[in-house]
Amino acid sequence: MTPSRQQYIEQYAEYAMEQMRRYGIPASVTLAQGIIESADGRSTLANTANNHFGVKGTYNGNYVLADDDRPNEKFKKYDSVGQSYEDHSKVLMAQRYRKHTAGLAADDYRGWAAAIQRGGYASDKRYVSTLVSVIEGAGLQKYDKMVMSQPRCQATAAKNSSAVATGSYSIPVKRDSFMLVTSPYGNREDPLNKGTMQVHHGMDIKTNREAVLATENKGTVVGADHRTNTAGGKTVTVEYAREDGSRVRVQYMHLSEIAVKKGDTVNAGQKIGVSGATGTRVTGEHLHFGVINVSRDGKMQWVNPAAYLADISQKGNLKIEAQHNGRNLLSDYQSKGSGTPEQKQATPEGWLSKLMTSEDAAIGTDGGRGLLGSLMQMLMTMLMLTMKMEGKSRDEKMAAINEAVTQRRIDLSSMTPNLKSASLTVTEGGKAVLVTHDGKKEYRHELTAEEQQRLTAILNGDGDDAAKRQKIGCLVNAVTFSQQASENYEQIASERQSQEQHLQRK
Known part of the structure; x- marks a missing residue:
């Protein structure tokens, strides 16, 4: 390995790991793409615009001109490399890529490399083999394992020298063993239009006219929609602030009752409504649970609720699973040392x-x-x-x-x-x-x-x-x-x- 590559990895590995914690993209894939696109951080774009992934366009109105497919094309200019990594993750969260990456494990770097190319990230037929070669040649997959073994909550706790208190987090419905997921996040057949595929921006949890609960402390109700003639029916949206200035929004759809109003402050375990089957796109009683990441500049991105629930479950030491067809959906985002039993393939019986x-x-x-x-x-x-x-x-x-x-x-x-x-x-x-x-x-x-x-x-x-x-x-x-x-x-x-x-x- 060249000294410049080693230096790049040591300097930016944590950036890639943070993106994996936030979006579920393997850190190895992000880091390898940064290495390739920025020539180990030595490219003109990397040095003049903090642009490590060759992303075109403008960022908050800022850009630099460079020759690519055509002369003098606009490339985004960032204030920091961290912004470049964050923006790159949002690119990969676009529908053109997510339809291929949905369902892939967070540490399946080979699967992600192939899926990204299928989404049109690179036209070079050798792109997947090149990306995998960089990952395996530099041993970048170890950073995926590090994230899986040290979840974000543990890293934050170590940084702040304080443990997260039990009682600060809750799952959205009260269960002692597991939540039953009838339809997970990702591609699925449209339940109201058979034969047509759609992206399901959430997780459907089986319920029976029961209380739905706030998941964290100090949440702000930013939406309380009582209409029943919308796709999601009666809906509550709760927002939680993060230390880096970003926010997480949690949505509860198809409710039969709403127990809060816009502007209310809610805490973990607090009842915010009652599950139901309201809305124009519902086939029966359930809770549609959705999660949206909101960046500091206000850009919104749907994310897999399984990653969010795994995060708060580990923060709050919540021994809970989200089971779908015999598989715990949270296991992809939980470390083996978190107290969660190792995932085994369940038999039908x-x-x-x-x-x-x-x-x-x-x-x-x-x-x-x-x-x-x-x-x-x-x-x-x-x-x-x-x-x-x-x-x-x-x-x-x-x-x-x-x-x-x-x-x-x-x-x-x-x-x-x-x-x-x-x-x-x-x-x-x-x-x-x-x-x-x-x-x-x-x-x-x-x-x-x-x-x-x-x-x-x-x-x-x-x-x-x-x-x-x-x-x-x-x-x-x-x-x-x-x-x-x-x-x-x-x-x-x-x-x-x-x-x-x-x-x-x-």
């Missing part, structure tokens, strides 16, 4: 067991005891049978389990090939409702106690899985046939009565 004993599964289902609990156990046993038959991938199984537990519904169509569709739902009132469609008409039937007992006997019987699936299919078909026969009889009886009345009038 393990995920089902964890969900069934969670607070979210217990909401409205008597904690797994009594009639509702028994019905849910029956429903989940049937789910495992259907998944074995359908040959789903692991990810598909995890998603199916998540949907089945949260919606209390499973698809039985694979067990009833002669029907167009069949499903079983457990209602909040403790009723098992079978819905079938024969291709012409939909039939709804509330299972009787005897039919529920028959299903339970089949599931707990000694037969193999194939036999159990066949018996359940026969039961569903029998119920549907009975419904068809009953409706046909009623229709014939009604027609006969009409005929008799017509004859009497004659």
